Amino acid sequence: MRVAVALGSNLGDRAAHLAWAVGELSRIISALVVSEPVETKPVGEGLERDPDFLNAVAVGESELDPAALIAALLEIERRRGRERPYPNAPRTLDLDLILASDRIVREPGAHVPHPRFRERRFVLEPLASIAPDMVDPVTGLTAGELLARLNAAGAP
Numbered sequence: 001m002r003v004a005v006a007l008g009s010n011l012g013d014r015a016a017h018l019a020w021a022v023g024e025l026s027r028i029i030s031a032l033v034v035s036e037p038v039e040t041k042p043v044g045e046g047l048e049r050d051p052d053f054l055n056a057v058a059v060g061e062s063e064l065d066p067a068a069l070i071a072a073l074l075e076i077e078r079r080r081g082r083e084r085p086y087p088n089a090p091r092t093l094d095l096d097l098i099l100a101s102d103r104i105v106r107e108p109g110a111h112v113p114h115p116r117f118r119e120r121r122f123v124l125e126p127l128a129s130i131a132p133d134m135v136d137p138v139t140g141l142t143a144g145e146l147l148a149r150l151n152a153a154g155a156p
Helices: 014-025 066-079 121-130 143-152
Strands: 002-009 030-034 038-040 053-061 094-100 105-107 110-112
Touching: 002 014, 002 121, 014 030, 014 053, 014 066, 038 121, 053 121, 066 094, 066 105, 066 110, 094 110, 121 143
Parallel strands: none
Antiparallel strands: 002 053, 002 094, 030 053, 038 053, 105 110
């Protein structure tokens, strides 16, 4: 199954956290392709003073079902020191399963496609740079088309 995973970090050595995560992801996702990192401001009310993020997207093939892959991503975050003292807290590492082929999953703790990825430039730009043809099964649009729609809307 072709999967897309968003990577982010806004604590400590952000580039080192992402590089470490890519190494860990390569153990569970084959044929891994990783975008160039982009620096972004945190998104959300009250986060204006939080450190900037370094974000990237990785695309590859996984034999794990979406729930198992999400569990593996959470374990990778934990091993890199991710803490969750409050919602949207700064983090050493954030890994989100964005797409999993044509799968649509809505279970506690497992939402695929990621519910907010279509509005997030920091996900769509890197995703479209490495997998512009990857299709969102909810809208039927490709990553490239979703990015074009975001650009046309003038979204930040």
